[in-house]
Amino acid sequence: MTPTQTREQRLRRPTEEAATHRFAIGQKVRMKGGSGYTSANSGDTYQITAKLPPSGGSPQYRIRNDEERHERVCTQDLLEAFGKRSSDDSTGILERTFGHG
Numbered sequence: 001m002t003p004t005q006t007r008e009q010r011l012r013r014p015t016e017e018a019a020t021h022r023f024a025i026g027q028k029v030r031m032k033g034g035s036g037y038t039s040a041n042s043g044d045t046y047q048i049t050a051k052l053p054p055s056g057g058s059p060q061y062r063i064r065n066d067e068e069r070h071e072r073v074c075t076q077d078l079l080e081a082f083g084k085r086s087s088d089d090s091t092g093i094l095e096r097t098f099g100h101g
Helices: 003-011 014-018 089-098
Strands: 028-031 046-055 058-064 071-075 079-081
Touching: 046 071
Parallel strands: none
Antiparallel strands: 028 046, 028 079, 046 058, 058 071
């Protein structure tokens, strides 16, 4: 090994390389039910505001709900995508869930 390869190998972190972010900044998500982290309004949607480094092997995100005055930090394994990326996501999810619109 050359000194450069050794230095590069030391800088790599295997857990960070393996963990990839599934959601994009600006994408709408919601918290998965039954995780213990959901609020009384578990149907609330959040918007990804930033990607953060992994925690425990799962990428993290900063998320925000328009009705709250603060942002939350949540790991990827506790989030799920929310419908299409449009201004009226609630109609799309209702139609997909209940089959009428």
